[in-house]
Amino acid sequence: MRFEAATIKDIAKALGISTSTVSRALRDSYEISEATKQLVVDYAKNVNYKPNPIALSLKTKKSKSIGVIVPEISNNFFSEVINGIECAANYYGYNVIITQSFESYENEMDNAGFLASRSIDGCLASVSTQTTNFSHFTDLQQRGFPIVFFDRIAENLEGHTVTIDNEEGAYEVTMHLLRNNYRKIAFLADPPNLYITAKRFEGYKKALARYGIAVDESLVKYCYHDGMLDNEAEYVLQELFNNDNKPDAVVGSTDKLTIACLRYFKKYKIKVPDEIALTGFSNLDITDLLCPSLTVVKQPAQRMGKLAAQLLIKTIESKRPLTEYENLVLPVELKIGESSRPKLL
Amino acid sequence: MRFEAATIKDIAKALGISTSTVSRALRDSYEISEATKQLVVDYAKNVNYKPNPIALSLKTKKSKSIGVIVPEISNNFFSEVINGIECAANYYGYNVIITQSFESYENEMDNAGFLASRSIDGCLASVSTQTTNFSHFTDLQQRGFPIVFFDRIAENLEGHTVTIDNEEGAYEVTMHLLRNNYRKIAFLADPPNLYITAKRFEGYKKALARYGIAVDESLVKYCYHDGMLDNEAEYVLQELFNNDNKPDAVVGSTDKLTIACLRYFKKYKIKVPDEIALTGFSNLDITDLLCPSLTVVKQPAQRMGKLAAQLLIKTIESKRPLTEYENLVLPVELKIGESSRPKLL
């Protein structure tokens, strides 16, 4: 029934030579005569010989697979990142093992443990909103697994990183709002401990400063689970709007939060942009079809995944441990939509 | 530098017993005395022993990993399916190796070959729009790899399948349009060879028949790459609309095509639903925020992935080869939006 794949042993037996000769012939070793090589290579092609990756792994102690820890696959941003990762990994002959933290620190630790036990060669990670302790990552690093962090990086851990220019993105979009006469701009973000939150907040602050506006803390709100929990975003938005000091614009720091705003405004029939302008970071490719079309900071997600994977594989395959780390920063793109139309004064 | 994981050998040496005793003690074999078991288990815990999955795989010829072939990860439908697959797979201790066909038959064949060479235990697949020859799948099956097809199944291949009730979904949405007084309903779909196209077309036809309407072939259009190629959908839509026989409603057979319609209408300033109603299959979770909100047939994508993975793992782990195949059909949900508002007569 089951068709067993040909092994080096089979070839050796069939050709009446030793397994080592076959192995060396296939790897084009100089020790083997051209005639024998030809014989072996031809026969191998004939029986469709494919080296058994598992045996290879056992021997070389390299599994040719990399682990990935992301908050959630079905988040558009991460699914595009994974797309990029898969492409690069496949190109270099690596498998990708994906795990999801669902924005939980516990899950993230479990994932790190799971990946370590699955004998990966290295790891790509974007930390959860709940993570403040990074020892599960340093553990991995100490056990010899290189880690490349992307997007939500762990700032004080060593290693390569790939991020977008978060500060610049937030600065640009906030400046855009300011130029369009908005002055009471709310900032809705993941928890402040998260790298992307901190950076984006910097950009937001910088833009306000250029207009001589002080940060109004009552307009800065955090969603501690990136809006994963039921009504989490709605609750925070209520706080923001059931208030005398209402904003006239919002910057959503993530895809989920930006969309949550839009849904909230629709639910409570708050007109965008007439009553409030809406902008934010988003990676959906249909923000132009939303109602209204959204002004967003777009991130090169796929490219980020590809670069992170390449960096990781480069590290894995380098002979000597690196001491210099690369910190790639990708540019963002501001896509202007109807949701931030100039405010009439 | 590199911290090497403890092996059974290390434990055996440290405890002065043989590797086989350690192995059996850890697997709680009845042959080992309680005292020894305790000793071994304690020590193993102490050094944080984790069995090496690669050595295990080599021994048992099971890799505990499954392959997945999908058209494209960043397609929302498939990323949700993969979410489900990952959850089920992780639960049962399996890795998932994802490959993308990008709607190309060549890629799909390559993927099948790649997966086979990576020693997977089984495979989940959703075939590309371009696939008419299924021999790369039957090859895998003959080599002993069970395959579970989902969504876009290969109808005449044996094996478990998981689909949604495609016919019913198309029937419901078409009936909805008919009830709302639309009569010239276009059907925009992937190529007719594709399983989901055929089934959905059946449902569409059935609904028309109930209203005594014959299928107008000029209102049935196919996109041979699910709209992956530049302007493919636009070109087809032009054919549909630069015509005397214009439709008054469209049923998009896939997520991509439905969205492509909306974009087309926006670009050419065709008002939805005043000039044309738009409905279709879609798995985006923000169809309610589109302009206008979309009437869609929603599929339980995550559940589909989970069930398909469970079915596959069940097959892999069953002792005797199955002869009975399960064909799961999941119900769809019709979400009504503004895009198909009753037509004023």
Next chain:
DNA sequence: TTTATTTACGCAAACGTTGCCAAAATAAAC
């Protein structure tokens, strides 16, 4: 012819497990 050199290949160990068989060690039966 003898000795040195090269060429081409085979042997065996190793990677971390498990499974089979046999060997101790202990317990039970006579």
Next chain:
DNA sequence: GTTTATTTTGGCAACGTTTGCGTAAATAAA
């Protein structure tokens, strides 16, 4: 106190590779 049964353990091979080392045969130099 021997024989037999039972429990507990160790040794070895195997999974499919790669690789260091050894060596026979072929060739070249003496």
